[in-house]
Amino acid sequence: MSQPLFLTRQQVAERLTLEAVREAVGNAFAAQGRGARHRSQALGARVDHGGFHVKATVFEAGRSWFVAKTNANFPGNPDRCGLATIQGVLLLFDGENGRPLAVMDSAEITLLRTAAATAVAARYLARPSSRTATVIGCGEQGRVQLRALHQVLALDQAYAWDRDARRADRLADELALDLGIEFKAVADLAEATRASDVIVTCTPSHEALLTPNHVRPGTFIAAVGADHPEKQEIHPRLMAASTVVVDDLEQCATSGDLHHALESGDMTRDQVHAELAEVVAGKKPGRTRDAEITIFDSTGIALEDAAAAVLVYEGLRIHGSSVE
Numbered sequence: 001m002s003q004p005l006f007l008t009r010q011q012v013a014e015r016l017t018l019e020a021v022r023e024a025v026g027n028a029f030a031a032q033g034r035g036a037r038h039r040s041q042a043l044g045a046r047v048d049h050g051g052f053h054v055k056a057t058v059f060e061a062g063r064s065w066f067v068a069k070t071n072a073n074f075p076g077n078p079d080r081c082g083l084a085t086i087q088g089v090l091l092l093f094d095g096e097n098g099r100p101l102a103v104m105d106s107a108e109i110t111l112l113r114t115a116a117a118t119a120v121a122a123r124y125l126a127r128p129s130s131r132t133a134t135v136i137g138c139g140e141q142g143r144v145q146l147r148a149l150h151q152v153l154a155l156d157q158a159y160a161w162d163r164d165a166r167r168a169d170r171l172a173d174e175l176a177l178d179l180g181i182e183f184k185a186v187a188d189l190a191e192a193t194r195a196s197d198v199i200v201t202c203t204p205s206h207e208a209l210l211t212p213n214h215v216r217p218g219t220f221i222a223a224v225g226a227d228h229p230e231k232q233e234i235h236p237r238l239m240a241a242s243t244v245v246v247d248d249l250e251q252c253a254t255s256g257d258l259h260h261a262l263e264s265g266d267m268t269r270d271q272v273h274a275e276l277a278e279v280v281a282g283k284k285p286g287r288t289r290d291a292e293i294t295i296f297d298s299t300g301i302a303l304e305d306a307a308a309a310v311l312v313y314e315g316l317r318i319h320g321s322s323v324e
Helices: 009-013 018-033 107-125 140-152 165-179 189-193 236-240 249-255 257-264 276-280 302-319
Strands: 005-007 039-047 050-061 063-073 086-094 100-105 132-136 157-161 182-185 198-201 206-210 220-223 232-234 243-246 294-297
Touching: 005 302, 009 100, 009 107, 018 050, 018 107, 018 140, 018 276, 018 302, 039 302, 050 302, 063 107, 063 302, 086 107, 086 302, 100 107, 100 302, 107 140, 107 220, 107 243, 107 276, 107 294, 107 302, 132 140, 132 189, 140 165, 140 198, 157 165, 157 189, 165 182, 198 206, 206 236, 220 232, 232 236, 232 257, 236 257, 236 294, 243 249, 243 276, 249 257, 257 294
Parallel strands: 005 100, 132 157, 132 198, 157 182, 198 220, 206 232, 220 294, 243 294
Antiparallel strands: 039 050, 050 063, 063 086, 086 100
């Protein structure tokens, strides 16, 4: 029996593109919405300076797969010890006989699948005429989020905001050149968001950054950062005033921005418009009005990890199993 493959972050990155991950994630959501069996579980543990979470799923895509990802999330790492905020590994198994197939560094998969899910949601929830975006949080995820949005929307202007103004400056300079759009770092968050058609939040914030006063009618918001019960980016009143689509209702109800809106009493579960899979599969509509404010509450689900991991493995299988 062949031994499982071991892939570093660089080896995974060499075998993934944002476009390919976006297509794979979109197909996975569509299949789930049509009834494909994707049985998932998640658990987490808090420790000093950060935490760990495990997300696992049985994934049906041509054949049966089992994927389990364990990630560490330590927001202070870059300043405290020079390590990345997100670190982890992903295990891929044959779901039909239990054979371990691969062990992969999970950082690139997490980065790309999160941005890919935002891009998939944007195709259904953003106005097609959207031209201006604001990114809140200018780390690695902010960078790839804007790249993903630029692939599905004809953006020609963007703003960057971060508590560390230097990070916003760096991101704006880099993406203005790479994407060929007008990109400006800003100190006044509300001024930028009220001028934007699309807003993406990808911070470790523990308090709401966006309130109803920050957002104009017709805006699409991708709320990406709140993947733990203590994290929050969107004020409950803004959630309640918007059409909310979640990646997974149970997960968002316990760890997303939806969690805070439920706890405050501003929303009930029945007020959630849909899971993204239902929208992609055509079972529920996406945006229905130009003036509608739409929010994608994205906590990151195992389905997305599985779609990207299978993409890596299948590419190796088709082109040979060498990872040199």
